[in-house]
Amino acid sequence: xxxxxxxxxxxxxxxxxxxxxxxxxxxxxxxxxxxxxxxxxxxxxxxxxxxxxxxxxxxxxxxxxxxxxxxxxxxxxxxxxxxxxxxxxxxxxxxxxxxxxxxxxxxxxxxxxxxxxxxxxxxxxxxxxxxxxxxxxxxxxxxxxxxxxxxxxxxxxxxxxxxxxxxxxxxxxxxxxxxxxxxxxxxxxxxxxxxxxxxxxxxxxxxxxxxxxxxxxxxxxxxxxxxxxxxxxxxxxxxxxxxxxxxxxxxxxxxxxxxxxxxxxxxxxxxxxxxxxxxxxxxxxxxxxxxxxxxxxxxxxxxxxxxxxxxxxxxxxxxxxxxxxxxxxxxxxxxxxxxxxxxxxxxxxxxxxxxxxxxxxxxxxxxxxxxxxxxxxxxxxxxxxxxxxxxxxxxxxxxxxxxxxxxxxxxxxxxxxxxxxxxxxxxxxxxxxxxxxxxxxxxxxxxxxxxxxxxxxxxxxxxxxxxxxxxxxxxxxxxxxxxxxxxxxxxxxxxxxxxxxxxxxxxxxxxxxxxx
Amino acid sequence: xxxxxxxxxxxxxxxxxxxxxxxxxxxxxxxxxxxxxxxxxxxxxxxxxxxxxxxxxxxxxxxxxxxxxxxxxxxxxxxxxxxxxxxxxxxxxxxxxxxxxxxxxxxxxxxxxxxxxxxxxxxxxxxxxxxxxxxxxxxxxxxxxxxxxxxxxxxxxxxxxxxxxxxxxxxxxxxxxxxxxxxxxxxxxxxxxxxxxxxxxxxxxxxxxxxxxxxxxxxxxxxxxxxxxxxxxxxxxxxxxxxxxxxxxxxxxxxxxxxxxxxxxxxxxxxxxxxxxxxxxxxxxxxxxxxxxxxxxxxxxxxxxxxxxxxxxx
Numbered sequence: 050x051x052x053x054x055x056x057x058x059x060x061x062x063x064x065x066x067x068x069x070x071x072x073x074x075x076x077x078x079x080x081x082x083x084x085x086x087x088x089x090x091x092x093x094x095x096x097x098x099x100x101x102x103x104x105x106x107x108x109x110x111x112x113x114x115x116x117x118x119x120x121x122x123x124x125x126x127x128x129x130x131x132x133x134x135x136x137x138x139x140x141x142x143x144x145x146x147x148x149x150x151x152x153x154x155x156x157x158x159x160x161x162x163x164x165x166x167x168x169x170x171x172x173x174x175x176x177x178x179x180x181x182x183x184x185x186x187x188x189x190x191x192x193x194x195x196x197x198x199x200x201x202x203x204x205x206x207x208x209x210x211x212x213x214x215x216x217x218x219x220x221x222x223x224x225x226x227x228x229x230x231x232x233x234x235x236x237x238x239x240x241x242x243x244x245x246x247x248x249x250x251x252x253x254x255x256x257x258x259x260x261x262x263x264x265x266x267x268x269x270x271x272x273x274x275x276x277x278x279x280x281x282x283x284x285x286x287x288x289x290x291x292x293x294x295x296x297x298x299x300x301x302x303x304x305x306x307x308x309x310x311x312x313x314x315x316x317x318x319x320x321x322x323x324x325x326x327x328x329x330x331x332x333x334x335x336x337x338x339x340x341x342x343x344x345x346x347x348x349x350x351x352x353x354x355x356x357x358x359x360x361x362x363x364x365x366x367x368x369x370x371x372x373x374x375x376x377x378x379x380x381x382x383x384x385x386x387x388x389x390x391x392x393x394x395x396x397x398x399x400x401x402x403x404x405x406x407x408x409x410x411x412x413x414x415x416x417x418x419x420x421x422x423x424x425x426x427x428x429x430x431x432x433x434x435x436x437x438x439x440x441x442x443x444x445x446x447x448x449x450x451x452x453x454x455x456x457x458x459x460x461x462x463x464x465x466x467x468x469x470x471x472x473x474x475x476x477x478x479x480x481x482x483x484x485x486x487x488x489x490x491x492x493x494x495x496x497x498x499x500x501x502x503x504x505x506x507x508x509x510x511x512x513x514x515x516x517x518x519x520x521x522x523x524x525x526x527x528x529x530x531x532x533x534x535x536x537x538x539x540x541x542x543x544x545x546x547x548x549x550x551x552x553x554x555x556x557x558x559x560x561x562x563x564x565x
Numbered sequence: 566x567x568x569x570x571x572x573x574x575x576x577x578x579x580x581x582x583x584x585x586x587x588x589x590x591x592x593x594x595x596x597x598x599x600x601x602x603x604x605x606x607x608x609x610x611x612x613x614x615x616x617x618x619x620x621x622x623x624x625x626x627x628x629x630x631x632x633x634x635x636x637x638x639x640x641x642x643x644x645x646x647x648x649x650x651x652x653x654x655x656x657x658x659x660x661x662x663x664x665x666x667x668x669x670x671x672x673x674x675x676x677x678x679x680x681x682x683x684x685x686x687x688x689x690x691x692x693x694x695x696x697x698x699x700x701x702x703x704x705x706x707x708x709x710x711x712x713x714x715x716x717x718x719x720x721x722x723x724x725x726x727x728x729x730x731x732x733x734x735x736x737x738x739x740x741x742x743x744x745x746x747x748x749x750x751x752x753x754x755x756x757x758x759x760x761x762x763x764x765x766x767x768x769x770x771x772x773x774x775x776x777x778x779x780x781x782x783x784x785x786x787x788x789x790x791x792x793x794x795x796x797x798x799x800x801x802x803x804x805x806x807x808x809x810x811x812x813x814x815x816x817x818x819x820x821x822x823x824x825x826x827x828x829x830x831x832x833x834x835x836x837x838x839x840x841x842x843x844x845x846x847x848x849x850x851x852x853x854x855x856x857x858x859x860x861x862x863x864x865x866x867x868x869x870x871x872x873x874x875x876x877x878x879x
Binding site for chain 2: 447453
């Protein structure tokens with residue numbers, strides 16, 4: 050018995066020691082990944098893990114612009130329809146094979162094959178407007194892609210994280226029968242093991258060729274890693290993740306905003322907030338008999354003390370933003386910074402003008418842990434009631450809310466949009482024809498024309514002018530109230546530095562272990 | 566006996582069929598489209614149509630049911646929408662993980678609770694009785710998620726005796742596996758012990774009031790002989806039935822405990838599938854849970870005559 054207990058204790062100590070092994074860290078995921086197949090069967094956790102192993106021709110910088118990644122340079126023809134990608138020299142796949150233009154062609158053809166189920170195929174085959182008509186490889190290091198029309202969003206679409214960054218994969222990623230096996234990419238980590246429901250491990254790729262840069266910058270910049278391995282461990286419960294951080298069993302985790310002050314009081318953990326382009330909003334159904342009245346929507350906007358609301362839902366860390374352009378974007382300027390003003394007297398006057406007679410307005414919200422939907426709805430309800438609006442809250446499970454969003458079946462909704470780095474894509478998320486897409490919020494053909502225009506032109510000044518115009522129109526029409534961008538609460542143990550997440554996703558190639 | 570077994574199995578068939586239809590219909594009555602959920606706010610009409618087609622959700626409900634039911638009769642519960650894995654092996658894999666925790670916990674709880682309940686009944690209205698009933702009520706009243714978190718904070722964080730997160734299978738490393746399941750087992754053990762102590766006490770009290778117990782005492786038998794030789798068998802019957810129900814219930818899913826202790830078991834699979842509207846997995850899990858419930862109770866019924874010979878299979 051004594052020997053058995055000693056063996057158990059030995060195992061426990063070994064388990065403890067394993068967590069502190071040099072240059073190996075454990076990152077908590079709140080749910081298991083869906084697959085290892087880039088852009089196919091995915092969610093945010095899947096993208097986060099997979100993008101440690103694969104890379105595309107281009108990737109996002111932290112400010113939302115697109116930069117070469119596997120490409121050394123990208124040239125666009127004068128008519129804006131042909132893109133020429135020159136590949137970086139010396140890049141190899143995890144199996145040691147050198148990256149060539151043939152691999153790019155193979156990857157592209159695989160993505161465009163309906164059997165692959167690549168979620169972004171419709172963004173490149175013409176069904177969503179843009180069509181890649183031709184992809185060629187004139188030599189080993191050059192790939193050209195020809196579009197049916199000029200598009201300012203083509204590189205963005207290639208870089209999108211939900212598309213798996215349109216990762217360039219080696220043929221060995223597939224089994225002999227053509228089905229998916231594992232990612233054999235060019236990323237800083239190579240695939241280790243996936244125990245479904247438990248964890249995914251990745252190990253440093255020693256043959257990695259980093260893009261230029263002295264520090265990580267979004268999905269580009271310096272990507273050579275000091276870590277030997279990373280274990281992405283599934284920890285669904287936020288309280289357990291917090292305990293795991295405090296015990297050192299987990300090094301990096303997304304945490305609840307409310308836990309940040311408490312975690313910062315511990316000796317071993319540091320917690321903070323990281324911005325993302327996620328948009329936290331109140332949506333209005335502009336076809337609702339009540340909320341179809343723009344005066345009423347403007348009254349609601351005037352009734353909200355947005356800085357106070359944002360401070361309350363982000364523990365004082367968030368910055369209000371009423372624009373579709375994220376505060377981290379290169380296009381966020383003084384015009385975008387101009388938001389709604391809290392003015393209860395104006396709200397009451399607008400209510401009178403709108404002929405509002407105290408009819409109930411229902412705000413749909415959900416209680417997902419890492420979005421402020423419910424908390425924001427409660428605060429908005431109180432502020433709206435203070436000016437005489439009969440605001441009520443209906444809490445729904447997230448999938449049910451999403452269904453109501455997709456069908457447009459609501460009056461008002463506290464809703465968070467996933468991040469969009471290019472502002473044109475951000476505006477496109479909520480603008481469009483309600484008849485064919487009931488989920489769209491802002492149905493204005495003139496606005497749609499502006500979005501189409503800004504999606505085709507590349508000149509930054511012209512684009513800025515259009516984004517400014519869109520913001521002014523949005524503030525006037527108030528089809529929705531964007532109140533802030535994401536402020537994601539993350540924590541890490543003090544033994545690990547440089548594990549800053551990006552866009553709400555774990556990103557640890559810049560991390561290093563500095564203590565025990 | 567064999568006739569009884571076949572009869573009980575035959576009786577389970579309509580139960581499972583009704584369950585299959587009910588689960589299929591109910592899950593589709595809940596609002597939410599798995600394809601829309603997978604694509605999120607990034608969905609376009611084209612990508613949504615693609616995914617509906619791939620998942621077979623573009624077919625009418627009767628057609629979907631017909632395909633699923635036909636495959637089910639051949640032992641094929643379908644493919645998970647979210648993970649692309651075959652449902653039956655997935656459910657079985659996760660079930661064995663949950664089953665280990667549940668079986669150990671219920672076994673330990675039974676071993677402690679039955680004697681404790683009998684002693685409480687034997688010492689009715691004494692300090693011992695009050696202590697045992699009070700403890701049982703307290704244990705039963707504490708929600709498992711809170712009890713689990715308390716254990717996690719105390720044994721894992723404060724004392725650093727046990728790993729806070731993770732799971733190791735027995736086939737991989739039995740020693741480590743044991744360490745990782747101590748807290749979940751302890752959580753269930755403490756909670757279920759509360760339930761079983763109360764049942765054991767109540768049924769023993771009833772038996773101790775019967776004439777044959779008075780007769781045994783009048784014969785001059787010692788209290789331990791009266792209790793263990795004469796009262797135990799009759800008093801254990803109702804507790805045994807409850808153990809069966811508890812076991813069936815827990816084997817059907819201990820999602821909360823699995824979530825707190827990061828155990829990739831059946832309960833977590835089911836809850837995740839519900840949130841993802843992964844219809845094949847939800848259907849497979851619930852059907853399997855119903856089957857386990859029926860099977861466990863069948864075994865309990867078949868073993869009942871061992872404790873109470875008055876009850877026979879016939």
